Amino acid sequence: MPAQPLISTRHLTIRFGGHVAVDRVSLDIEPFTLKSIIGPNGAGKTTFFNLLSGQYRPTEGRVYFKGVDVTRLTAAARTRLGIGRSFQLTNIFPSLPVLENVRLAVQAQRRMGLKVWRHSRRFPELEDRAYEILETVLLQSKWNALASELAHGEKRKLELGILLALEAEVLLLDEPTAGMSLEEVPTIIGLIEAIKHRRDTTILLVEHKIDMVLALSDSIAVLKDGRLIADGTPEAISRSPEVQAAYFGGGATGA
Amino acid sequence: MTSDGPSAAPTPVQASRILEREARFRQPTLYLRLALTAAFALAPVLLPSFQLMDLMLKIALFATLVASYDVVIGYTGIVSFGHAMFFGFGAYAVGLSLGKFGAPTYGYLALAFALGVLVSAALALVIGAFSLRVKALFFAMITLAFAEYALILAVQLSHLTGGEDGISPKLPGVFAVSFTAGKVLGVDVNGRVVTYYVVLVVCLALFLTMSRFVHSPLGRTLQAIRDNEQRAEALGYRTFIFQLISSSFGSVVAAVLGGCYAMWVRYVNPESALSIQIMLDVLLMVIIGGMGTLYGGIIGAAVLLTARTLLPDLRAVGTLMFPGSEILQRLTERWLLYFGILFILVVFFFPKGVIGTVREVLSRRNAAR
Numbered sequence: 001m002p003a004q005p006l007i008s009t010r011h012l013t014i015r016f017g018g019h020v021a022v023d024r025v026s027l028d029i030e031p032f033t034l035k036s037i038i039g040p041n042g043a044g045k046t047t048f049f050n051l052l053s054g055q056y057r058p059t060e061g062r063v064y065f066k067g068v069d070v071t072r073l074t075a076a077a078r079t080r081l082g083i084g085r086s087f088q089l090t091n092i093f094p095s096l097p098v099l100e101n102v103r104l105a106v107q108a109q110r111r112m113g114l115k116v117w118r119h120s121r122r123f124p125e126l127e128d129r130a131y132e133i134l135e136t137v138l139l140q141s142k143w144n145a146l147a148s149e150l151a152h153g154e155k156r157k158l159e160l161g162i163l164l165a166l167e168a169e170v171l172l173l174d175e176p177t178a179g180m181s182l183e184e185v186p187t188i189i190g191l192i193e194a195i196k197h198r199r200d201t202t203i204l205l206v207e208h209k210i211d212m213v214l215a216l217s218d219s220i221a222v223l224k225d226g227r228l229i230a231d232g233t234p235e236a237i238s239r240s241p242e243v244q245a246a247y248f249g250g251g252a253t254g255a
Numbered sequence: 256m257t258s259d260g261p262s263a264a265p266t267p268v269q270a271s272r273i274l275e276r277e278a279r280f281r282q283p284t285l286y287l288r289l290a291l292t293a294a295f296a297l298a299p300v301l302l303p304s305f306q307l308m309d310l311m312l313k314i315a316l317f318a319t320l321v322a323s324y325d326v327v328i329g330y331t332g333i334v335s336f337g338h339a340m341f342f343g344f345g346a347y348a349v350g351l352s353l354g355k356f357g358a359p360t361y362g363y364l365a366l367a368f369a370l371g372v373l374v375s376a377a378l379a380l381v382i383g384a385f386s387l388r389v390k391a392l393f394f395a396m397i398t399l400a401f402a403e404y405a406l407i408l409a410v411q412l413s414h415l416t417g418g419e420d421g422i423s424p425k426l427p428g429v430f431a432v433s434f435t436a437g438k439v440l441g442v443d444v445n446g447r448v449v450t451y452y453v454v455l456v457v458c459l460a461l462f463l464t465m466s467r468f469v470h471s472p473l474g475r476t477l478q479a480i481r482d483n484e485q486r487a488e489a490l491g492y493r494t495f496i497f498q499l500i501s502s503s504f505g506s507v508v509a510a511v512l513g514g515c516y517a518m519w520v521r522y523v524n525p526e527s528a529l530s531i532q533i534m535l536d537v538l539l540m541v542i543i544g545g546m547g548t549l550y551g552g553i554i555g556a557a558v559l560l561t562a563r564t565l566l567p568d569l570r571a572v573g574t575l576m577f578p579g580s581e582i583l584q585r586l587t588e589r590w591l592l593y594f595g596i597l598f599i600l601v602v603f604f605f606p607k608g609v610i611g612t613v614r615e616v617l618s619r620r621n622a623a624r
Contacts, residue, residue, distance in 0.1 A: 053489070079491035091489070093482040099268060104479045107472055108490040113497070116473040123472065124272060131268040143268060166490065 084168030153184030321552030332481030337398030345513025354424030421524025545608020
């Protein structure tokens with residue numbers, strides 16, 4: 001008997017005007033696995049993420065988290081339940097220091113955001129935990145810098161750090177290596193691998209770098225024109241003729 | 256790891272915390288703040304002129320009002336044009352309670368402040384609940400509409416508010432003009448002086464409260480929301496609740512200050528308590544001083560109010576110095592023009608306001624070291 005899936009979608013659909021961006025997608029994500037979602041540009045991957053994290057409300061269909069219907073919950077409520085997400089375009093607090101970016105996430109996770117009677121520096125445990133996380137994402141030397149002053153790759157690391165601070169059960173990673181230089185990519189892959197090997201977090205990954213996806217994933221789902229066209233192990237997916245035509249084929253014809 | 260115990264070397268964060276704690280009595284800004292407080296406290300003793308004492312207390316009042324606006328616009332990123340309206344509510348509460356419906360007693364004075372605060376908090380919550388969820392521009396327009404409406408009401412309901420003429424409340428006991436308690440340090444301790452000190456203490460207390468507010472975990476969350484609302488939401492913060500708390504808090508502080516203002520000038524009318532001109536002044540002051548600095552209000556209020564008090568005197572100076580030259584006398588008459596030039600220069604040389612720009616330069620210099 002497989003365990004109950006951590007996240008399930010049933011007939012998840014969203015329409016923007018006449019355009020169906022996500023079309024009746026039913027997908028299960030097993031706990032403590034890493035599932036990748038691939039597909040050509042415009043396949044609806046990020047939109048699907050937005051439906052899972054609550055940024056968008058679906059036109060039809062349901063989202064379940066641990067068997068509970070969360071379709072109507074806001075993004076903030078889903079984060080409090082344990083669904084943390086990163087964004088394709090770097091999404092940090094640019095005018096705040098690096099440490100403060102992570103500290104705010106730790107503060108959110110510990111539900112201490114409404115405390116008003118004491119100076120925020122009087123909660124050293126939040127700062128210390130934030131610094132620990134900066135060490136994990138190899139950003140500790142920049143703790144004092146403003147987030148806006150970081151290089152692009154460092155900003156992605158910071159985003160991952162913010163996400164780790166939430167101690168979410170599910171991490172939705174939307175192209176964590178987008179726009180990164182080649183030297184920076186292995187650090188991020190190493191970080192994702194480290195999280196995966198802890199076996200306490202479920203990761204959903206949208207990524208274009210196909211070798212990275214094949215190496216990291218336990219299973220891969222393929223979206224095309226908003227529809228789920230395949231879902232299986234990396235081996236099965238890379239052999240599937242349908243996927244070859246829809247996804248890998250696009251690159252082959254160009255070559 | 257945190258569990259390593261005291262023998263482990265402190266992380267840079269812990270080291271900076273220890274350093275900050277050790278250096279907390281050696282900060283130059285601490286002594287600057289104490290000196291400023293002393294200056295305000297000694298003003299009635301050192302400045303025998305009532306005009307200067309009046310200027311000092313108005314600077315303190317407006318600096319605190321600007322700081323409360325800064326909590327909303329600078330720290331939370333909510334653009335409100337209704338802030339002066341809450342100031343007006345506080346002022347009218349004192350005027351109505353003491354001068355119209357009640358009597359000059361301490362009880363009615365306390366009631367006035369309670370009512371001013373309650374009405375402001377309630378209206379701020381209602382406006383926020385209906386318009387904070389929508390886009391920022393909408394909130395700005397709604398607050399402007401409410402402010403205009405309050406002004407019209409104050410003018411039109413003249414049987415209640417005294418219309419354009421306003422209300423001149425008498426104050427009770429130690430605040431009354433007739434009150435005297437002899438001389439202390441060569442100063443007549445009269446109702447004016449007592450009011451000066453009470454209002455000053457209220458301003459100081461509000462300033463300290465706001466300082467704690469913006470530096471608390473809640474205040475930090477507000478700055479996160481200002482910086483990137485979507486990200487804050489994705490961290491799990493109910494951003495709407497935080498914005499509501501911030502705008503209501505700012506409004507309540509403004510209402511208390513309005514009450515203090517009415518106590519000091521002993522007069523409330525639409526122009527002096529509710530007009531858009533006050534809102535514009537507060538806006539100018541927060542821009543001159545710097546948004547998101549809290550202390551910027553002191554610079555902004557000092558510059559604007561001093562200029563407004565002293566620049567009209569330029570004409571007298573002009574007549575005195577150039578009795579023969581009509582052109583030079585004419586030039587000195589145009590004090591608003593000079594104020595405009597001053598404002599442009601400040602914005603040009605201090606794009607983030609005086610305090611904001613100075614802080615930026617200092618922190619850059621620290622980073623370079």
